[in-house]
Amino acid sequence: MDQVKQVLQTLEDLQQDSDIPKNVKAKLGDIANQLQSAKEVSLCVNKVLADLEEIGNDANMDSFVRTQLFNVSAMLERLA
Numbered sequence: 615m616d617q618v619k620q621v622l623q624t625l626e627d628l629q630q631d632s633d634i635p636k637n638v639k640a641k642l643g644d645i646a647n648q649l650q651s652a653k654e655v656s657l658c659v660n661k662v663l664a665d666l667e668e669i670g671n672d673a674n675m676d677s678f679v680r681t682q683l684f685n686v687s688a689m690l691e692r693l694a
Contacts, residue, residue, distance in 0.1 A: 618655055621689050622646055628682055638679075641669055659694045663687055 625646045629639045645662050652658040669675070670683040 617689055617693055618649060621686055622649060624682065624686050624689075625649075628679065631679070633676055634679055635674075638669055638672070638675070641665060656694055659690050663690055663694075666690075 625642050628634060629642050629646075634642075645665055648658050648662055649655065666683050666687050670680050670687075675683075
């Protein structure tokens, strides 16, 4: 569960970043809500990973944000 808390903290940090577009912040909020409300985290990890990949593939995304998203994905892959 510590890894889930770390993922949620990273998502929260990204949501507070002023350089991230509002639509991406909204998607990150949805992802955080999915992880918090999941009774079995390993079951929702695949959907969350797909959502993160979709966000990360945005050509207009800042490289730092993309790196943070990949770090979150790596943390989630350890949970699956």
